[in-house]
Amino acid sequence: MTKKQWIADGLLLAAAIIWGSAFAVVKNTLDSVPPSMMIALRFGIAALISGVILRKHLRGLTRGQVLMGLLVGVLTGLAYIVQTVGLQDTTAGKNAFLTTIYVLLVPFGSAVLFRVEGFSLSGEGRYDGDEIVSASGIDIGDCLMWINLSKAEDRITKKLPYIETVTIKRKLPHTVSIEYKQAKVFYGVCVDGTWALTDTKYKVIELLDSEPENVSQKIKFPKAKTFEPGSVLAFDVKDGEESPLDTYKNLMAEAEKTSLKGKVTGADVSDPTALTLTYDGRITIKLGAFTDISDKLKLAAGAVENEDRVDSSEYGTLDASITDEAYFRPGTKKSETTSEERTTAEISPEQAVE
Secondary structure, X not given: OOHHHHHHHHXXXXXXXXXXXXXXXXXXXXXXXXXXXXXXXXXXXXXXXXXXXXXXXXXXXXXXXXXXXXXXXXXXXXXXXXXXXHHOOOOHHHHHHHHOOHHHHHHHHHHHHOEOOEEEEEOOOOOOHHHHHHHHOOOOOOEHHHOOHHHHHHHHHHHOOOEXXXXXXXXXXXXXXXXXXXXXXXXXXXXOOEXXXXXXXXXXXXXXXXXXXXXXXXXXXXXXXXXXXXXXXXXXXXXXXXXXXXXXXHHHHHHOOOOOOOOEEEEEOOOOOOEEEEEOOOEEEEEEOOOOXXXXXXXXXXXXXXXXXXXXXXXXXXXXXXXXXXEEEEEOOOXXXXXXXOOOEEEOHHHHOO
């Protein structure tokens, strides 16, 4: 075990010793102090100390929180009074044993009293209620208090990838509340030749047979470690290397600092030495390696903005992999074919920003 684990276990042991010793201390004190006075002094002092330490947090309490706190305080106070009164007529050991039986009573009692009898669903999307409930793994008759909510939420988002977020809550005494939000398709991602749709957090929503059309950006990545519906895109990365996903994010961050902002419709980071961006769905910008990427992007941005060099409706490839000059080779739309020879225009940094 680590040092922190030893410390944590030691503190838990100390807390158990202090808690257990309290029964003997209280038993001896009751010979001279009545139970009501004992409870008042014990928790009155604790309340004052806690109030001083937590005074900043107390100021932000809502009316509802205060009322619930009072309710819990009254119930806990009554329990301690009964326990302390009982301690007068029995030993500290028996009192402690009977008190700690709640550790068994709570789970077994909840298993009997709080059974799942129905579901309350809230949200919109392509899945119906039965599909969502089935994916959660929660069944009618399950103990409401024993349900692992976070695992049930994970099961839903993995089995039903078009659900972006889901929140499951217990509604006593017998209902499970499921609130969900449909994922918004944002990226078209190609990994090792296979296309997929993902949301803004790169969770794979659906694998496709062909390249998608109506997406905000199309991104090409190398082979991934995790690339399946319901899972977030992930890559195997060696120590000291950058993930292809981080390369894409950094590339986009640099592009956002130029006039390319908001007009990048695609990227290819499958080869870290041959990075490319797609501008406005019509110009492929070759950038080479990430070295001097800021200068390369400024050169490319100036070129595509200068209509004397690159027409605003023209298709083609802009090679900005060298920071001193850029070369533009006109092309055609994917749907067009032509045998006409195209020329290559050289664009220097000065010309790009003229």
